[in-house]
Each structure stands twice: as C-alpha cells, then as structure tokens.
Amino acid sequence: MPFTRKHILGTQEMDAAEISYILDVTESFVEVSTREIKRVPTLRGKTVINLFYEPSTRTRTSFEIAGKRLSADVINVSASASSVVKGESLKDTAMTLAAMAVDVIVIRHPASGAPHFLARHVPSSVINGGDGTHEHPTQALLDLYTIRQRKGTLAGLRVSIIGDIAHSRVARSNIFAMRTMGMDVRVCGPASLLPLEVESLGVRVGTDLDAAIGDADIIMVLRLQLERQETGLIPSLREYSQLYGLTLKRLEQAKPDVLIMHPGPINRGVEISPEVAEGPYSLILDQVANGVALRMALLYLLAGGPGPE
Amino acid sequence: MPFTRKHILGTQEMDAAEISYILDVTESFVEVSTREIKRVPTLRGKTVINLFYEPSTRTRTSFEIAGKRLSADVINVSASASSVVKGESLKDTAMTLAAMAVDVIVIRHPASGAPHFLARHVPSSVINGGDGTHEHPTQALLDLYTIRQRKGTLAGLRVSIIGDIAHSRVARSNIFAMRTMGMDVRVCGPASLLPLEVESLGVRVGTDLDAAIGDADIIMVLRLQLERQETGLIPSLREYSQLYGLTLKRLEQAKPDVLIMHPGPINRGVEISPEVAEGPYSLILDQVANGVALRMALLYLLAGGPGPE
Amino acid sequence: MPFTRKHILGTQEMDAAEISYILDVTESFVEVSTREIKRVPTLRGKTVINLFYEPSTRTRTSFEIAGKRLSADVINVSASASSVVKGESLKDTAMTLAAMAVDVIVIRHPASGAPHFLARHVPSSVINGGDGTHEHPTQALLDLYTIRQRKGTLAGLRVSIIGDIAHSRVARSNIFAMRTMGMDVRVCGPASLLPLEVESLGVRVGTDLDAAIGDADIIMVLRLQLERQETGLIPSLREYSQLYGLTLKRLEQAKPDVLIMHPGPINRGVEISPEVAEGPYSLILDQVANGVALRMALLYLLAGGPGPE
Numbered sequence: 001m002p003f004t005r006k007h008i009l010g011t012q013e014m015d016a017a018e019i020s021y022i023l024d025v026t027e028s029f030v031e032v033s034t035r036e037i038k039r040v041p042t043l044r045g046k047t048v049i050n051l052f053y054e055p056s057t058r059t060r061t062s063f064e065i066a067g068k069r070l071s072a073d074v075i076n077v078s079a080s081a082s083s084v085v086k087g088e089s090l091k092d093t094a095m096t097l098a099a100m101a102v103d104v105i106v107i108r109h110p111a112s113g114a115p116h117f118l119a120r121h122v123p124s125s126v127i128n129g130g131d132g133t134h135e136h137p138t139q140a141l142l143d144l145y146t147i148r149q150r151k152g153t154l155a156g157l158r159v160s161i162i163g164d165i166a167h168s169r170v171a172r173s174n175i176f177a178m179r180t181m182g183m184d185v186r187v188c189g190p191a192s193l194l195p196l197e198v199e200s201l202g203v204r205v206g207t208d209l210d211a212a213i214g215d216a217d218i219i220m221v222l223r224l225q226l227e228r229q230e231t232g233l234i235p236s237l238r239e240y241s242q243l244y245g246l247t248l249k250r251l252e253q254a255k256p257d258v259l260i261m262h263p264g265p266i267n268r269g270v271e272i273s274p275e276v277a278e279g280p281y282s283l284i285l286d287q288v289a290n291g292v293a294l295r296m297a298l299l300y301l302l303a304g305g306p307g308p309e
Numbered sequence: 310m311p312f313t314r315k316h317i318l319g320t321q322e323m324d325a326a327e328i329s330y331i332l333d334v335t336e337s338f339v340e341v342s343t344r345e346i347k348r349v350p351t352l353r354g355k356t357v358i359n360l361f362y363e364p365s366t367r368t369r370t371s372f373e374i375a376g377k378r379l380s381a382d383v384i385n386v387s388a389s390a391s392s393v394v395k396g397e398s399l400k401d402t403a404m405t406l407a408a409m410a411v412d413v414i415v416i417r418h419p420a421s422g423a424p425h426f427l428a429r430h431v432p433s434s435v436i437n438g439g440d441g442t443h444e445h446p447t448q449a450l451l452d453l454y455t456i457r458q459r460k461g462t463l464a465g466l467r468v469s470i471i472g473d474i475a476h477s478r479v480a481r482s483n484i485f486a487m488r489t490m491g492m493d494v495r496v497c498g499p500a501s502l503l504p505l506e507v508e509s510l511g512v513r514v515g516t517d518l519d520a521a522i523g524d525a526d527i528i529m530v531l532r533l534q535l536e537r538q539e540t541g542l543i544p545s546l547r548e549y550s551q552l553y554g555l556t557l558k559r560l561e562q563a564k565p566d567v568l569i570m571h572p573g574p575i576n577r578g579v580e581i582s583p584e585v586a587e588g589p590y591s592l593i594l595d596q597v598a599n600g601v602a603l604r605m606a607l608l609y610l611l612a613g614g615p616g617p618e
Numbered sequence: 619m620p621f622t623r624k625h626i627l628g629t630q631e632m633d634a635a636e637i638s639y640i641l642d643v644t645e646s647f648v649e650v651s652t653r654e655i656k657r658v659p660t661l662r663g664k665t666v667i668n669l670f671y672e673p674s675t676r677t678r679t680s681f682e683i684a685g686k687r688l689s690a691d692v693i694n695v696s697a698s699a700s701s702v703v704k705g706e707s708l709k710d711t712a713m714t715l716a717a718m719a720v721d722v723i724v725i726r727h728p729a730s731g732a733p734h735f736l737a738r739h740v741p742s743s744v745i746n747g748g749d750g751t752h753e754h755p756t757q758a759l760l761d762l763y764t765i766r767q768r769k770g771t772l773a774g775l776r777v778s779i780i781g782d783i784a785h786s787r788v789a790r791s792n793i794f795a796m797r798t799m800g801m802d803v804r805v806c807g808p809a810s811l812l813p814l815e816v817e818s819l820g821v822r823v824g825t826d827l828d829a830a831i832g833d834a835d836i837i838m839v840l841r842l843q844l845e846r847q848e849t850g851l852i853p854s855l856r857e858y859s860q861l862y863g864l865t866l867k868r869l870e871q872a873k874p875d876v877l878i879m880h881p882g883p884i885n886r887g888v889e890i891s892p893e894v895a896e897g898p899y900s901l902i903l904d905q906v907a908n909g910v911a912l913r914m915a916l917l918y919l920l921a922g923g924p925g926p927e
C-alpha cells in the first residue's frame with residue numbers, strides 16, 4: 001500500500017486499511033528495539049522537531065527515542081524554554097522552524113486544532129502529539145497495536161473505556177479508531193464526565209462500572225485529571241475512586257482473560273489500584289514499549305527513506 | 310583565504326575580505342539543507358555547547374540544527390536548567406564546560422561583553438549568539454548573506470533599519486557589517502529609541518518613516534521589545550504602530566523591488582503588518598533558512614575538519 | 619577482570635579491586651577526549667537517559683558528553699520539563715522510561731536511596747548521579763582517578779576534606795572509596811556541619827583548619843550550600859569564610875606539593891579564594907575533564923559493547 005498521507009492529525013480521518021497498514025509497519029519496528037544495536041539508518045539526515053507547548057515526559061521521550069533510533073536529528077523545543085514567552089504566534093514559530101528545512105514537526109498543544117492549523121501553514125509533515133481535548137492519534141494507534149499484538153485481531157473485541165471521557169483526547173482518538181476497526185466500544189464514567197453527544201460516535205454509554213467490566217475483553221482506564229475535583233466535576237477523589245477505581249475486587253467480575261490498559265501516567269489508588277496496574281493482565285508497559293515502535297513507523301512513513309534492515 | 314580567527318565575537322572587528330569569505334563559505338552549506346540527506350560528516354567527534362542565558366527558540370534551534378547537520382555532538386545548557394541557579398559565575402561555568410574538551414561554545418547572555426570575557430578565559434572557540442545590547446554577529450552575517458543572495462552584491466545598496474535602534478544588538482552588528490561592505494545605511498525610529506552617538510557609525514539618522522522608505526533597496530524592521538512601553542520610551546504600542554509600523558499602505562512609496570527583512574520573532578501588527586511580513590518581497594523566511602547555513606559555515610571555520618562533500 | 623555489576627549506586631559497596639579496575643578503564647577513555655575526532659562507536663544503538671530531579675549543569679552535561687562520545691543516544695529528562703509535575707511516582711516514571719528499551723538510567727534525586735529504589739524496579743542499569751545527602755559515586759571515582767593520575771598511587775596518601783561534611787554526598791562517597799583504597803582521611807569543619815557518627819567511617823575529625831592543612835597531600839574543599847546560613851547551621855558566610863575558607867595565606871602552612879580539589883561549583887571567596895582555585899596546585903579542571911572519561915568508562919562497563927579503538 002502506498003502511504004500518501006502527509007500529516008498525522010487524527011484517527012477520525014483514517015479508514016481501516018490505513019490503520020491496518022500503519023500497524024503492520026509498526027510490527028517491523030518493534031523488532032528494532034529488541035536488537036543489541038537499536039538503531040537503523042532510515043532517517044539519517046532528516047530533522048524532527050518536538051514542539052511541546054505542554055509538559056510531557058512519556059510522549060516527548062517516546063518521539064525523541066523513536067527519531068534517534070531511526071538516526072534522525074531530533075530537536076526539542078518546549079514552550080517554557082522558547083521565545084513563546086515573547087508572545088510569538090504559533091504560526092510564526094512553526095513557519096520559522098519549518099524554514100530550517102525540518103522534515104517532521106511533532107506538536108503538543110493545549111488548543112484543540114493547533115496541529116491542523118500548523119499543517120495548513122508549513123511545508124513540513126505534522127504529527128499531532130495531543131491537542132487540547134481533541135485527539136491524540138499516536139496514543140490510539142499504539143493502543144490498537146498493543147491489543148492486536150495480544151489478541152491477534154481487533155474486529156469484534158469489546159472495549160470499555162473508563163473515566164473522564166468528556167475531556168480525554170485519548171478516549172476520542174481511540175473511539176474513532178476502534179469503531180473504524182469494528183470494535184464494540186462502551187464508555188463509562190460519572191455523568192458529569194461523559195460528553196453529551198457521545199452516542200453519536202457509535203458507542204454504548206453508562207455510569208455503572210460493574211456493567212462496563214462484565215463482558216469486556218479490554219478495559220481501558222483513563223487518567224483522572226486531578227484538577228477535575230477543584231472544578232466541581234467530581235465530588236471528591238475518594239468518592240471517584242470508590243465508584244470508578246479499578247481494583248482487584250472489582251476485577252473479579254471480569255472475564256478471566258481481560259486485558260487492562262492505561263495511557264499513563266497513572267494515579268495509583270485513584271482510577272487504578274497498584275495491584276491492577278502491575279498485574280499479569282496489565283498491558284501498560286507494553287503500551288509504552290510499542291509507543292516507540294509506532295512512532296518510528298509514523299516517522300518513517302512521513303519522512304521516507306528505506307525501512308529497517 | 311586561510312581563516313585564522315578563533316572566535317566570532319562581533320562584526321565590528323571584521324574587514325570586508327573576511328565577511329566576503331564567510332558569505333562564500335555559507336554558499337556551500339546552503340546546498341546541504343536542500344539535500345535528501347541533510348548531513349555531512351564535517352564535525353564528527355566535535356563538541357558544541359549552546360550556552361543560553363536568555364530564552365531563545367530560533368537562535369538556539371538554528372545553532373543546534375547547524376551543529377547536528379555537521380555531525381557534531383551538540384549539548385544545550387540553558388540558564389534555567391543549570392546550576393547557574395546556584396550562583397556559579399559565568400567564568401566558572403565556562404571554564405568547567407571547556408574542560409570537558411568542548412570545541413565551540415555558543416553563548417547568549419544579557420550582559421554586553423560576556424562572550425568576549427569568555428573568550429579570554431577558555432581554550433574553546435566562542436561564538437557570540439547575542440550579548441546584551443551589544444552585538445549579534447551571526448544575525449548580521451546571515452542578513453548580509455540573504456541580501457547578497459537576492460541582489461548579487463552588497464556595495465552601494467541602500468538599507469533603512471527601522472525601530473528601536475538604541476537597544477538593538479541586531480542593528481549594531483548590521484550597521485558595522487553593512488558599512489564595512491560599502492552599503493549606505495539609514496536608521497529611523499522615534500527619537501527616544503535612537504542612540505545619541507549613532508551618526509559616528511557612519512549612518513544617516515531620521516525619525517520620518519516615509520523618508521526612510523522612499524529610496525531604500527532593503528527595509529530592515531526591528532522587533533519592538535514590548536517592555537519599552539512600560540519604561541516610557543514609547544507612548545503606546547498603538548502610537549508606535551501608527552508612526553513606525555510597516556504596512557502595505559506605507560510600502561506604496563517604496564521602490565517596486567524593495568526587500569523587507571526582520572530578524573524575528575515579529576510582533577504582528579505592531580512593527581510590521583502580517584501582509585508585509587508574508588508578502589512576496591519579504592525575506593523573513595530566507596533569513597531563517599540561511600541562518601542555519603551561515604552557522605554551519607562558522608562552526609566549520611572554527612572547528613575545522615573537511616568541508617561539505 | 620570481568621565486570622559483573624549491573625548498577626553503580628555507591629562506593630560503599632565497592633572493594634579495592636573493583637575501584638582499581640574502574641580507574642584503569644577510565645585511563646583508556648581519557649585519551650579519547652584528546653583526539654581530533656572525540657567519538658568512538660562503543661555504545662552505538664544504546665539508549666542512555668539522564669533523569670534529573672535536581673538542576674545540574676556539570677553532572678548532566680558530563681554524562682551527556684560521555685554518552686555522545688560513545689555514540690549512544692542520550693535523552694535528557696528533567697523534573698521541571700516532565701510529567702513529574704503531574705504527580706507521577708518515581709517508580710512509574712522509571713518503569714515507563716525503562717519500557718522504552720533504555721540501557722542505562724542516570725538519576726539525580728533529592729531523596730537518599732532513590733537510585734537504589736529504581737534499581738530494584740527497572741531492568742535498565744542505574745547510575746547514581748547524586749542522591750540526597752547519601753552518595754555521589756561518580757564524583758568520588760573521578761576524584762580518585764584524578765589523584766592517582768597525579769600521584770601515581772592512592773594508598774597511604776593523606777586527604778583532608780573541608781566543609782559541610784554532614785550534608786555532603788560527595789564527602790560520603792569519597793570517604794568510603796578513599797578508605798577502601800587505603801588512604802588516610804581527615805574531615806574538618808564547624809561542629810554543626812560534622813556528622814555525629816563520622817569517626818565510625820574510619821576518619822579523623824577536627825574543627826581546626828590549620829591542623830587539617832598541615833600534613834595533607836590533598837585538600838578537598840566542599841561547596842558550602844549557601845542555604846546553611848539561613849538554617850542557622852553557620853553564623854554567617856563571612857565568619858565561615860574566615861574560619862574555613864582556603865586562601866593563599868592559609869596554604870602557606872601546607873606541604874609544598876599539596877593538591878587542591880573541589881567538586882564544583884565553587885563559591886569564590888567563600889570556601890575557597892579565586893587564587894587558590896586557579897593556582898598551579900589546583901586540580902579542579904582536571905576533575906572536570908576526568909569526569910567525562912570516568913563516566914564513559916562506567917557507561918561502557920554497564921552497557922557493554924567493544925572498548926575504545
């Protein structure tokens with residue numbers, strides 16, 4: 001399949017063939033990180049910029065490692081260390097960086113749509129590393145890869161996504177991609193954290209955790225933004241944890257081969273108990289490991305060059 | 310021409326032959342950034358430190374990309390992330406870094422003269438990445454390269470530099486270099502932002518923007534530091550913009566082939582209108598692109614090794 | 619000697635044979651930084667993470683340069699730029715980073731024992747880059763290398779360590795390693811900055827600087843944390859400096875071939891005078907230069923691969 005997409009902005013615009021192809025390419029990069037010498041010359045002489053307007057360890061580091069294992073030159077630009085403090089517009093920052101002959105700009109930004117805006121104004125390829133409450137496509141794609149790696153397939157699997165659906169770009173990107181791949185998606189959380197229009201995305205909706213656990217092949221727990229408490233969207237962390245925290249006790253009702261996922265970073269003892277996060281059915285560290293491979297695949301697909309040898 | 314200079318501290322000390330030579334070497338590096346594989350082995354095994362005491366996206370990134378495309382090891386040290394918070398003196402920080410067998414230190418510092426101080430105390434080569442209100446030689450050299458690239462020559466061209474001349478290291482470095490190259494320089498801005506002794510630099514001075522626009526081959530607009538308003542040096546941004554902002558209307562009086570430059574980051578709608586900044590006569594993104602090549606040239610000239618292949 | 623240690627957590631657990639071997643390996647890497655091309659392919663395709671929870675120029679830069687000269691991919695993660703702000707636990711941060719197939723994690727952390735905790739939970743090798751008031755083993759090892767380089771031997775040498783012994787991880791790691799290597803160690807400082815149990819470490823203790831200077835082959839001056847004054851542990855910087863600051867006058871009583879060391883960054887005029895810090899008997903910059911080589915040696919020993927060619 002020839003890959004002709006120039007930017008990775010969201011999973012909403014991807015069809016099943018494209019998603020499958022990206023996961024297939026990811027497969028070949030998973031192996032690279034298990035080698036004695038974890039480096040291929042694929043993107044030698046290419047320049048990748050990580051333009052992060054929000055702090056992030058895991059996503060920025062994952063992209064940086066992915067780029068370096070492909071031999072690209074990777075440059076980090078963070079809002080706090082940049083002339084953004086001087087009030088330069090996003091557009092000017094991006095056009096300036098692109099003018100330095102940059103091949104790929106990975107952007108994380110608190111404003112929904114920022115990567116799409118960028119993609120219209122720069123000649124570089126743009127990867128959305130998370131924009132506002134909109135999309136986080138690389139997270140969803142690595143999640144799908146991780147599920148497929150374990151289950152062998154995607155279509156027909158039942159997924160329950162638990163938590164703050166309304167504000168989660170991870171949930172949105174996963175819902176789009178999972179529906180496209182023929183998965184059965186249920187979302188579950190307190191009513192105050194469920195978006196009004198969510199049924200229109202083709203998912204089942206509920207507020208009862210036990211029901212969401214009962215028939216799920218995969219339970220995806222979302223991080224609770226602790227600020228939600230201050231804004232009154234949840235009564236207290238304690239109550240949230242009692243109603244929606246995933247514990248061993250709660251898991252007793254789950255399928256014996258249920259798989260647990262979380263995009264991280266986890267709030268131990270809030271939305272997930274340590275025993276569950278580190279249990280044998282937990283894919284949390286697989287998600288992290290596969291994230292590097294998925295990002296290598298995307299950088300390779302966008303910036304060209306030969307594949308892994 | 311054998312290049313024997315050890316440091317790049319300012320354009321004031323450079324003669325025309327040296328500037329011409331640097332621009333010639335830049336020429337050969339411009340091509341590298343247009344290649345499929347934008348990387349040459351010129352500085353393999355050399356170490357470059359970006360020591361930035363002021364935040365900067367573009368200059369730091371430009372040097373980092375330049376170093377990496379030359380295959381150098383580039384290390385960023387920023388004041389906020391460094392033990393500078395522990396109160397270590399500039400001299401000790403620099404001597405420490407240099408003791409790690411560093412070939413080139415690029416320094417940006419709010420104190421005029423800091424790079425010169427450094428150059429007296431460390432064995433490494435030092436490049437001034439901007440010091441206080443004193444000099445920003447790499448900006449001026451990339452500006453000259455950009456003009457020469459478009460006009461084919463420098464001598465005899467008329468340049469008007471508009472804005473806060475008094476506090477601009479970009480203006481100072483450009484005035485020195487342009488006068489040395491036989492260009493006719495005029496500076497223009499509100500009287501409160503014109504330095505007292507500026508005629509002694511061999512430039513014409515005025516406060517009337519229309520006069521400065523009229524016969525210019527190149528109009529270089531400076532960034533207005535928004536803090537100037539608070540210190541009372543300008544009455545208001547609005548008034549500044551009305552009197553000295555470069556707009557399409559204002560440009561009607563300019564030569565038909567006038568070229569517009571700005572060192573960035575721009576304040577859209579303050580010193581320059583978006584239409585002018587993005588117009589066909591604007592060289593702003595050329596300046597950025599050439600900045601990488603000029604810095605590659607300087608790193609190559611200082612740290613030796615073979616040229617681009 | 620086969621090197622079987624997986625982590626470098628402290629000098630307390632090392633015996634004389636191991637320390638000697640590390641210093642021998644360091645010897646071969648000292649030469650690399652003097653080459654025209656300061657880069658060997660030893661760790662190509664290996665990933666090193668600098669995980670710094672405290673700001674640091676010199677240690678972070680030293681590890682970064684060491685890793686890059688070995689051709690490793692080096693990733694910096696600092697607390698301020700990371701999701702640590704989101705409250706992620708150290709364990710989860712480390713497990714996440716390790717899941718990205720990271721070979722070595724260098725950690726600096728304000729909590730004593732943090733590197734040991736990490737080493738129990740991640741598959742990567744861990745190097746302690748300084749933990750609380752506990753250990754800073756790479757500093758002690760580079761100090762020993764520097765002494766051995768100058769004196770040819772370690773056993774029997776007399777060392778006086780001056781300053782805030784109670785809170786110094788540098789002092790602790792040096793005391794362990796120096797005692798193991800058969801050196802005669804004396805510590806000296808105001809009573810409020812001497813730990814209660816220090817004699818049990820096999821060192822002599824005193825509060826009189828002149829006595830500590832008199833028969834020392836090496837005087838190691840510690841950095842005074844300026845916060846000590848606020849907490850009442852010293853009456854004033856001025857008084858501290860008069861009683862414990864190492865000056866040329868004070869040095870008149872020292873052996874003619876005494877050597878002066880300081881881990882940096884120095885407080886000029888507080889614990890050491892500029893004349894002493896920059897005098898001919900000062901090893902301060904040798905310590906910095908050897909630090910890169912020592913860290914190259916440790917990264918090589920932990921992450922395998924062929925040695926320097």
